[in-house]
Amino acid sequence: MTPAGPSAWDAPRPASPAGGLEDESSPARISGGTRWHPAMRTALAEAVRVAELGDVPIGAVVLDPSGVVIARAGNEREHTGDPTAHAEIVALRQAAAAARRQDGWRLEECTLVVTLEPCTMCAGAIVNARIARLVFGAFDPKAGAVSSLRDVVRDPRLNHRVEVTSGVLAGESADLLRDFFAAHR
């Protein structure tokens, strides 16, 4: 298959990290230390899984308030033919189903961890889900809606704002995307 649309990951790694390919070597853009690494590694595993199915490798997990993974998903856009089946949307749907089966905590207290900065659609879904915290890996300079193009989740005009941690294992996330697009060129 051919991934739809051009991607920032189609380009070779720039000499400077200023192009949105931040990783552990650019501490100015890193927050949160290693706290989120285990969850991000689960999200990265989801990204690898869906790449093997032909989808652009992006993965997401949702953690309950005690840090337990209640949803894990990859981008399924190509596999399902559903343009809204981004990893975050699929994970939020799983988490909402899990939350309905539980009491004692709410989706509003959960953390969403995703390998790539969410797009406008997903950032909007995160706000609508009232997710407490968003953790993402690589920045997406072409479509990111949490820092790069706009900031949906911290817009003071909206009635819910999300705490954001960015740049977690960003180099690994960017490498997966770069390798995928190189292989599918």
Ligand SMILES: [Zn+2]
């Ligand atoms: Zn998205």
